[in-house]
Amino acid sequence: MTPALSLLSPAKLNLFLHITGRRADGYHELQTLFQLLDWGDSMRFTPNNGGEITLSGDTMGIPVEENLITRAARALPRNQEKHGVDIRVQKRIPAGGGLGGGSSNAATTLLALNQLWQLGLSSMQLQEIGAQLGADVPVFVGGQSAWAEGTGEVLTPVVIPESWYLVVTPDCHVGTAEIFSHQQLTRDTSPIKIAAFFEGHSRNDFQTLVRRLHPEVNNALNCLDKFGNARLTGTGACVFCSFADEQAARIALSEIPHPLTGFVARGINESPVLAALARARE
Ligand SMILES: C[C@](O)(CO)[C@H](O)COP(=O)(O)OP(=O)(O)OC[C@H]1O[C@@H](n2ccc(N)nc2=O)[C@H](O)[C@@H]1O
Numbered sequence: 557m558t559p560a561l562s563l564l565s566p567a568k569l570n571l572f573l574h575i576t577g578r579r580a581d582g583y584h585e586l587q588t589l590f591q592l593l594d595w596g597d598s599m600r601f602t603p604n605n606g607g608e609i610t611l612s613g614d615t616m617g618i619p620v621e622e623n624l625i626t627r628a629a630r631a632l633p634r635n636q637e638k639h640g641v642d643i644r645v646q647k648r649i650p651a652g653g654g655l656g657g658g659s660s661n662a663a664t665t666l667l668a669l670n671q672l673w674q675l676g677l678s679s680m681q682l683q684e685i686g687a688q689l690g691a692d693v694p695v696f697v698g699g700q701s702a703w704a705e706g707t708g709e710v711l712t713p714v715v716i717p718e719s720w721y722l723v724v725t726p727d728c729h730v731g732t733a734e735i736f737s738h739q740q741l742t743r744d745t746s747p748i749k750i751a752a753f754f755e756g757h758s759r760n761d762f763q764t765l766v767r768r769l770h771p772e773v774n775n776a777l778n779c780l781d782k783f784g785n786a787r788l789t790g791t792g793a794c795v796f797c798s799f800a801d802e803q804a805a806r807i808a809l810s811e812i813p814h815p816l817t818g819f820v821a822r823g824i825n826e827s828p829v830l831a832a833l834a835r836a837r838e
């Protein structure tokens with residue numbers, strides 16, 4: 557029997573996010589830089605030979621069949637008599653925070669089960685299956701920090717210089733679909749080149765609107781601004797600021813006023829899932 561796999565399902569930040577257009581189907585064309593973090597949820601996959609897929613742990617009140625983890629497992633072309641798995645998840649990534657928690661869990665599931673069930677699917681095939689589950693799933697399947705275009709699925713890996721991040725998690729929820737369809741959203745930002753980002757020419761196009769609609773986000777950005785250039789990730793609600801080293805980020809975390817909460821994480825260029833799966837194959 558194949559042994560169980562324990563994996564860290566990482567969070568991501570959008571270091572910037574420009575909306576460059578809107579397609580006929582309502583989806584938006586964007587440019588973003590995905591930075592993977594060495595911080596995330598814990599997932600454990602124990603294969604079974606009965607074809608059953610179960611999910612336990614922190615399911616956050618989401619019905620099991622709707623959870624992106626279960627949906628990812630069911631989206632794989634498996635032998636339904638034989639390929640089963642018991643998945644346990646321990647959440648740390650707040651849902652709907654712009655940290656990609658659900659998408660990361662879905663991608664980790666696709667990668668883990670492809671290996672445990674020996675399906676032999678390529679990364680591109682898994683990314684295509686993942687794109688049906690959510691716009692951020694392909695980057696987590698690819699497992700590299702990356703520049704993204706299209707609706708987020710046209711990926712170019714980018715090596716980002718090491719940085720530490722303080723991420724603040726305001727206690728509010730920003731609905732992704734609602735904010736994408738908001739009348740006052742800026743949708744016509746001109747495309748930029750990767751070099752322009754590193755020269756400092758970027759922003760998050762959701763930030764002005766989200767800060768206006770959600771006072772908690774506005775407050776968090778104001779608190780972080782004293783440490784540097786605070787920014788929203790994804791559609792929020794989480795905001796972040798970068799630091800050259802861990803100590804500076806931890807000092808800033810200790811100084812954020814009550815009741816704000818947050819965490820410190822290191823930016824990484826490769827997902828810990830890829831390395832852990834390679835180790836398990838040895
Ligand atoms: C904003 C980002 O977080 C950037 O990383 C993602 O593009 C959003 O990814 P996500 O939360 O996984 O979102 P999805 O579940 O794919 O889409 C939720 C909803 O957001 C809108 N949506 C999403 C992505 C996109 N490029 N254009 C859109 O208009 C659509 O209305 C969609 O129904």
Ligand SMILES: Nc1ncnc2c1ncn2[C@@H]1O[C@H](COP(=O)(O)OP(=O)(O)OP(=O)(O)O)[C@@H](O)[C@H]1O
Binds near residue numbers: 624625652791
């Ligand atoms: N395993 C899961 N973990 C987290 N959310 C899940 C999961 N399964 C389903 N969801 C649902 O998916 C939604 C989006 O979750 P996710 O964490 O990926 O978005 P997010 O943090 O807003 O990131 P982004 O907006 O950058 O994609 C949540 O609101 C939640 O209801």
